[in-house]
Amino acid sequence: MTAAEYNNCVDLHADGVYRFILKNLKHEENARDIVQDAFTKMWEKVKDISFEKSKSYLFTAAYHTMIDFIRKEKPKEDIENLGSNYSSDHSGYSDLKEILDEAVEKLSDIQRSVLLLRDYEGYSYEEIGGITGLNESQVKVYIYRARMFMKNYLVSMDRVI
């Protein structure tokens, strides 16, 4: 793609990639670094990447950088099973968004990633598989588990809608 198309990608996708990474890492500075890294990688291969595939490339690059970052920060934990601890904070929530945000944080890293890609960006199972390196069946299983977790979290004892 051309430099003009690359700059157009910045306007179109920087926010979306940033939101995705930020929701996963919950750390603004780290999320910014990962976004910049993703765009840097794309620029290095700008002649080989078409404008139509730029969004997918960015999310893939950002996702893998994020996973590497998480593994570096949490080396002893199983990434697939992270996030299964419930908060003991039983303070009431009046805002559904807050409840959903907390529920998302409780998901495992992979479940959270696939769910955000599905709901935030509207990717298909196949596309999510391409970004995360999973096959379609795995993506579907993670999404289903994530949705059930989210639903159960909403109806759990101390959080009544």
Added chain:
Amino acid sequence: MKITRKNYEAYFLDYRENNLTPEQVAELMVFLEDNSDLKEEFESYEKIEIMPATHIRFSNKEKLKKIELIPTDRINGNNYNEFIVADLEGDLSEDESIELRAFIGLNPKTKIEYNIYRTAFLKPDSSILFNGKEKLKKKSLLVIYRKQAVYAFSIAASIIILLGVYFGVQKEPAKRNFADSIGKLPAKSWVNGSQIRMNGTNMRFPVEIESRNSLVISEIDVRMDVRESRSDSRSISKLKSKEKILLVLTPKVIPYRPDLRSSEIASISKSLPETNLNQKEQKSFASRFIAGLAGKVIKTNNFKGKSFLEYTIDGYNLMADKGVILEKEVDKNGEVIAYSLNGENISFSRNRSQTKE
């Protein structure tokens, strides 16, 4: 089971709770007789009951209850959650979707769960923005679109090259009129007396002409008034053959016509003004400025051994990704007398010398 010192406590407890049969009670008494040291412990066993704290209640018991759901062909209480998620994900066939709605119709409380699942879908927070997008962008002063560059730069570079070649080759604009050519004749010239010949009323003698575009003197009949540098004059016939004389030339130009007779030439000559040998060419300020500037720039070798024209060619090749080659023809003194440009879509040559012999 026989009562032993390893399991007697359980029998003590069962005895207190009246859980022993008469035979077991009798066996326990025999055991106590055989193990008299345990009699005191047996006596101390009392039934201690903890009264239930009935004031403590479990709230929201209803939510713990499982509703007995009415199943359909494929959907039941064990799998209806998966069907709900699949329906919201768009993964159900039309038949399956219809059956799910039927299932929900039979079990109204599942509709609440269906709505909760739908509520749990995430929406991107549009208030979260990446600050600093401009720093991610790549800026350039000139955006070059590869396909268009060939034409744009070819035209621009060709103009630059043509200008460079033109000024490189053309020290002075080519003049084709006779007056300018003759005007370049030296005002004074040393010749041997033996070299002077008369041709009717005209004189012919070898004179070195400084002109690139000159016509050979033999084609021009020039009537000249010849005099020595001294004010007096002598007859040509009295010139000594080996005497060197300084000729002051004040030529009058007569266009060459082979049919002209000597008398006609003389007549024409009288009517013509003298050619001002010192007359300089009348050029515009712009052309003189550019020629002068170009002359200095083109000739300079201060740019690391390359001329302006060579740098122009290099620049063009770099911008348009071409391989134009500049070839120069030099004379015996090393002076460039011709340029030639050869490459894709470009072919240009210009000779310095156009002398007709």
